[in-house]
Amino acid sequence: MALYLVKRLAAAAVTAILASLIVFVLVRSVPGDVVAQMLGQTSDPTAERALREFFGLDRPMYRQYLNWLSSVLAGDLGVSWTRGHPVWQMIRDALFVTLQVGFMTLLVGTLVGVPLGVIAGIYEGRWLDRFIQSFNLIGLAAPVFWVGLMLLVGVSSLFGWSPPLLYVPPSQSLSENLAILALPIVSLGLLQAAAYSQFVRQNVVSAFHQDYVRTAIAKGVPTRIVFFRHILRNIGIPLVTFMGLILIQILGGTVIIESLFALPGLGRLLLSSIEARDYPVLQGGLLVVVLIAMTVNLAVDLLYRVIDPRVRLT
Amino acid sequence: MTTIVHPSAKLQVSPVGLMQRLKREPDLVIGIVLLVAVAMVALFPSLFAGQSPLSINIDKALEPPSAAHLFGTDDVGRDVFARVIHGARVTLSICAGALIISAIAGGGLGLISGFAGGRGDLLLGRVVDVILSFPPVILGIMVTGILGPKTINLVFALATVYMPVFFRIARSGALSEVGQTYVEAARSIGLAEHRILFRHVLRNVMPLILVQYVILFPLVLQIQAALGFLGLGVQPPTPDWGAILQQSKDYIVLAPWMSAFPGLAILVSALALMLVGRALQRRLDRR
Numbered sequence: 001m002a003l004y005l006v007k008r009l010a011a012a013a014v015t016a017i018l019a020s021l022i023v024f025v026l027v028r029s030v031p032g033d034v035v036a037q038m039l040g041q042t043s044d045p046t047a048e049r050a051l052r053e054f055f056g057l058d059r060p061m062y063r064q065y066l067n068w069l070s071s072v073l074a075g076d077l078g079v080s081w082t083r084g085h086p087v088w089q090m091i092r093d094a095l096f097v098t099l100q101v102g103f104m105t106l107l108v109g110t111l112v113g114v115p116l117g118v119i120a121g122i123y124e125g126r127w128l129d130r131f132i133q134s135f136n137l138i139g140l141a142a143p144v145f146w147v148g149l150m151l152l153v154g155v156s157s158l159f160g161w162s163p164p165l166l167y168v169p170p171s172q173s174l175s176e177n178l179a180i181l182a183l184p185i186v187s188l189g190l191l192q193a194a195a196y197s198q199f200v201r202q203n204v205v206s207a208f209h210q211d212y213v214r215t216a217i218a219k220g221v222p223t224r225i226v227f228f229r230h231i232l233r234n235i236g237i238p239l240v241t242f243m244g245l246i247l248i249q250i251l252g253g254t255v256i257i258e259s260l261f262a263l264p265g266l267g268r269l270l271l272s273s274i275e276a277r278d279y280p281v282l283q284g285g286l287l288v289v290v291l292i293a294m295t296v297n298l299a300v301d302l303l304y305r306v307i308d309p310r311v312r313l314t
Numbered sequence: 315m316t317t318i319v320h321p322s323a324k325l326q327v328s329p330v331g332l333m334q335r336l337k338r339e340p341d342l343v344i345g346i347v348l349l350v351a352v353a354m355v356a357l358f359p360s361l362f363a364g365q366s367p368l369s370i371n372i373d374k375a376l377e378p379p380s381a382a383h384l385f386g387t388d389d390v391g392r393d394v395f396a397r398v399i400h401g402a403r404v405t406l407s408i409c410a411g412a413l414i415i416s417a418i419a420g421g422g423l424g425l426i427s428g429f430a431g432g433r434g435d436l437l438l439g440r441v442v443d444v445i446l447s448f449p450p451v452i453l454g455i456m457v458t459g460i461l462g463p464k465t466i467n468l469v470f471a472l473a474t475v476y477m478p479v480f481f482r483i484a485r486s487g488a489l490s491e492v493g494q495t496y497v498e499a500a501r502s503i504g505l506a507e508h509r510i511l512f513r514h515v516l517r518n519v520m521p522l523i524l525v526q527y528v529i530l531f532p533l534v535l536q537i538q539a540a541l542g543f544l545g546l547g548v549q550p551p552t553p554d555w556g557a558i559l560q561q562s563k564d565y566i567v568l569a570p571w572m573s574a575f576p577g578l579a580i581l582v583s584a585l586a587l588m589l590v591g592r593a594l595q596r597r598l599d600r601r
Contacts, residue, residue, distance in 0.1 A: 019444045029460045141532060141584035143539050146577030149563060153570040162567070252449030256540045260563070270452065271544070274459040286448075286456070293447040 001305070012298055016291060020072065023286045024065050027279055033057060034081050034277040055081060055279075068283065078280035080273075087284040090269060095288065097167070098265035101184055101257070102250045108189030109246065113196025114239075120197065121204025122227070132197060139194025145256045148187040155183070167264050184257045191253065192246055199242050203235040210234075237308050244300035248293050345589025352583045356402040363399035367392065367553045376569045386571035388562065398575050401553035406583065408465065408548070409534045412472035413527055419473070420480030421523045427481070428488030429511050439485075442478040450475045454537050458546040468547045472534055483526050487519035525598050529591040532584035539580050555580050 035051045052058045056067065071078060077087035120132040156162045163180050170177040207213060208231070216226045255267025262268075266285060273281040336343045355362055371391035379386040385394035427435045445453070454471050461467035491497060492515070500510045541547045542556020543563075550561060555576040562572030 015440065015444055015447075018440060019447065022441075022444055026456050026460065031460070031462065137585060137588060138581065141588055142581045143536050143543075143559075143577060143584075145540060145543050146559060146573065146580065149559070149566055149573045149577070150570075152566055153573075156567055157570075248447075248449055252451040255449070255451050255455070256543065259544055267452070271455065274455070286452070289449065289452055290444070290447050293449065297447070 004305070005302070008298060008301065012294055015294060017069075019290045019294070020069060020287055021065065023283055023290065024068065027282045027286070028061065028064075030274060030277060030282075032277060034279065037277050072284075072287070077284040080278055080281050082273075082276045082278045083281075087280045090281060091266070091284055091288055094264060094266045094269040094285075096169075097263055098251070098254050098258070098267065100170070101181060101188070101254050101263065101265065102247065104181065104185045105188040105192055105250050105254075106243070106247065108185055109192025109196050110243075112189065113193035114200050116193065117197035117200025118204055118227075120201040121208065122223075124201075124205050124208070129201075133201070136194040136198040136201075139190050140198070142191070144187055144191050144253050145260050147190060148183060148257055148260050151183050151187055163261065165262060167262070180261070180263070184254075184261045184263065188250060188253050188257055192250065195246060195249075196242070200235060200239070203238055204231060207231040207234055237304065240303050240307060241300055244296045247296050251289065251292065339593055341589045342593035345586050345593065348582060348586035349590055352402065352406070352586055355399055356406045359400045359403060363393070363396040365393040365396040367396040367400040368551055369393075376565065376572075378569075379571055385575040386569065388558075388569070388572050389565055394558075394572055394575055397553040397558055398555070398579050401555045401558060401576065402579065402583075404465075404548060404552060404554045405535070405538060405542075405556065405580075408469055408554070409472065409531060409538050412469045412538075413476065413530060413534055415469065415473035416475075416477040417480050417523055417527055420477035421484040421519075423477075424481035424484030425488045425511065425516060425519060428485035429492055429507075429515060431492075435485075438481070442481050445474075445478045446482075450533075450537055451540055454541050455544065455546060458541055463546050463549060465548050465552075468538070468541060471541070472538060475537065476530055476534060479530060480523060480526060483522050484519055487522045488515055491515045491518050521598060525591070525594045528587060528594055531591070532587040535580060535584050535587070 034055060035048055035057065038051065039048060049058075056064060059067075068078070077091070079086055080090060083090070116132050116135070120129045120136075123129045152162065163183055164176060167180055168176040213226055213230055216230060217223065251266075254263075254265055255270070257263070258265040258267040259271065266289065270282065270285045270289075272278075273285065369392065371387075374383075374387050374391040375389055377383055377387040377391075383393050383395060385398060388394055388397070423438065427438045448456075453475050457471035457474050458467055461470060488511075496514065497510060500514060501507075538547065539556035539559065542554050543560045545557075545560050548554035548557045550557060558576040559573055562569070562576075565572055
């Protein structure tokens, strides 16, 4: 296990360095840089040269990359070129919003999706199963932001309520914070519940067709016990893997939902820093996103080995 | 020279009636019916919508659905029904084109990479891993940000996002084919490597790529709509479902019909593709 861990971490480190290079190149490919944005229509060659020198844009590309990489490795993401704040602080604040939405979505999705999938699996082929499957399909086919828009119309016309426009952190007022996040979380959660439910149903159905389950049922073990003792235990492993996938998907989904509900999350930060050509923020933000995704994947792999002893042997 | 194809590679088509099929695979039949309907709308929009999707009539702005305007009118008095109907071709052709590019480029690279193996394969695999660790929407935003908000750029952005998926599928397909006896046999009779690859291996990997194409289509549709919604896709006044949603979000409480119908169009198209995709995947799994 220790050797495996070292190997995996080394591979992850290589991938992370490669990711940083890709991020750097991607960011520098956005046409027009911060200097052009700042100067606008005026073209003053002296000012332009001075600004370029100030931001270090006059140095060769590989030097810029190595400088950035070495300060990132030292834990310094730099300072925003347009807002003057430390990049890490901006990312941390935005990440908090995104992660709050993400984890609450995961919670809603799991609490709704897993039981639905289990029920559909147990009642395979019957009307309840068909009903849940239809919900799953519609949930997966509907665009997240459209569901958000429709929910907005729905609650405002039914209850005359619309969410507050300005984001409030939970430390300031938890109830207001939740009021703002309710609709984004429900719209994202619905999609995740559908994905979860479909996945769980598939696993429950295939578990029911396994020999050991058939044997247990044949010898008269009550379905309830078969379910909790045998089936649930076996769908745990694929569920963990799936959760990792879902987490990364939620990360992407929040970006759109954030722009719809005006939440100051990571997606909005990335979008605004693309517009401003704020390289340090953009590079830092993208790197954080990729690192989160990689960490989730690694965690899933490791958890997998802990849960399933068979994997450890291979 | 005849081509060697797995007997199982052909999808079995048994001569059963539509009713029988409806009973056995209702989702496939519903999916196909919906898909044909969507395709008809995309191919012949003028048959369904008599009014122009672009003609502005300020006097009739923000009218709710009525007999004259089935889906109501938008903020400058354009017929929403006509915009949704004409948007089908714009939206779906962008998705289809993007997926074709990524299937050819990603699938082709994956096929060669898996077949050839070696260091190149290792390096490409790493790069693909990194690209796959970006959430698709964020990668799409980055690439459209780099290229600028134009329709053709949107196609390339979507193609980039899904290229790694095709790469992986084709690579794993090629890897499992390389060990087959027929490849060995072809090599032993002195067939050139590229001929083995493109004549025989490709034939057997093709079903995987085609099924993946259908399965990915609804996902691409969602990302395409999301990018359009963020203003990064098709620019006004061209009717595109995502772009219509972007323009109508400011009127969401005042004129919800402006948003409801384009979203519904995305939902129905994605649903049709998902139903067909699932049925195809089932057949592939049965092999």
